[in-house]
Amino acid sequence: MKLLYFAWVRQKIGISEEQIDMPAGVTTVATLVQFLRDRGPGYAEAFRNPALIRVAVNQQHTDFNAVVRPGDEIAFFPPVTGG
Amino acid sequence: MSEISIQREDFDPGAEIAALQDGSGAAGAIATFIGIVRGDGGLSAMTLDHYPGMCESEIAVHAEEARKRWPILGLRIVHRTGELVPGDRIVFVGVASAHRQAAFQAAEFLMDYLKTRAPFWKLERRGAQANWVEARSEDDESVKRWQQPR
Numbered sequence: 001m002k003l004l005y006f007a008w009v010r011q012k013i014g015i016s017e018e019q020i021d022m023p024a025g026v027t028t029v030a031t032l033v034q035f036l037r038d039r040g041p042g043y044a045e046a047f048r049n050p051a052l053i054r055v056a057v058n059q060q061h062t063d064f065n066a067v068v069r070p071g072d073e074i075a076f077f078p079p080v081t082g083g
Numbered sequence: 084m085s086e087i088s089i090q091r092e093d094f095d096p097g098a099e100i101a102a103l104q105d106g107s108g109a110a111g112a113i114a115t116f117i118g119i120v121r122g123d124g125g126l127s128a129m130t131l132d133h134y135p136g137m138c139e140s141e142i143a144v145h146a147e148e149a150r151k152r153w154p155i156l157g158l159r160i161v162h163r164t165g166e167l168v169p170g171d172r173i174v175f176v177g178v179a180s181a182h183r184q185a186a187f188q189a190a191e192f193l194m195d196y197l198k199t200r201a202p203f204w205k206l207e208r209r210g211a212q213a214n215w216v217e218a219r220s221e222d223d224e225s226v227k228r229w230q231q232p233r
Contacts, residue, residue, distance in 0.1 A: 079218035082203025
């Protein structure tokens with residue numbers, strides 16, 4: 001799966017995107033976040049308060065209950081502030 | 084010209100408006116909104132981060148919804164990304180319709196959804212400090228008025 005990070009989520013993690021194999025036990029965005037939090041201090045800091053994070057799966061806004069599959073593009077970012 | 088452009092370059096508001104005026108006389112009204120970087124609070128620069136691809140598709144969904152709600156004859160949205168300074172234009176929304184109410188309302192609808200759904204993020208610089216802008220609850224409230232049963 002392809003993971004993308006934007007704004008301060010990207011800054012905290014230190015990279016804008018990465019490709020990972022579907023981790024064992026990951027079925028939803030929430031379980032993916034659990035997995036990512038243990039990947040390093042930057043990830044732990046970025047996902048410290050998941051209530052601050054929004055998610056898109058395959059470029060569609062969704063929530064942490066969404067099911068994720070191998071090959072999905074999953075993006076994590078703060079609430080949007082364009083316009 | 085495509086309906087939606089996400090670009091680093093500036094845009095020409097006069098040319099955008101002229102393009103919405105198709106010359107046939109069907110459009111009796113063009114409503115536009117231009118967003119500009121404010122220099123308040125000592126702001127020195129603003130960087131706009133965005134999610135390429137999703138910005139365009141998310142805005143397209145709401146442009147399509149606007150077309151279902153109002154009799155739109157022309158529609159154009161331009162949003163800039165990258166480094167901007169106070170006084171720079173950020174966004175253009177223009178809607179052409181037969182009458183002004185539809186043009187005004189559709190332009191407001193598009194701006195409200197653009198602000199709350201399109202994946203852009205503003206980083207503000209004030210001197211040596213850089214801070215990501217936090218989402219405003221007022222913007223979420225603004226979008227709710229379009230969700231009421233009509």
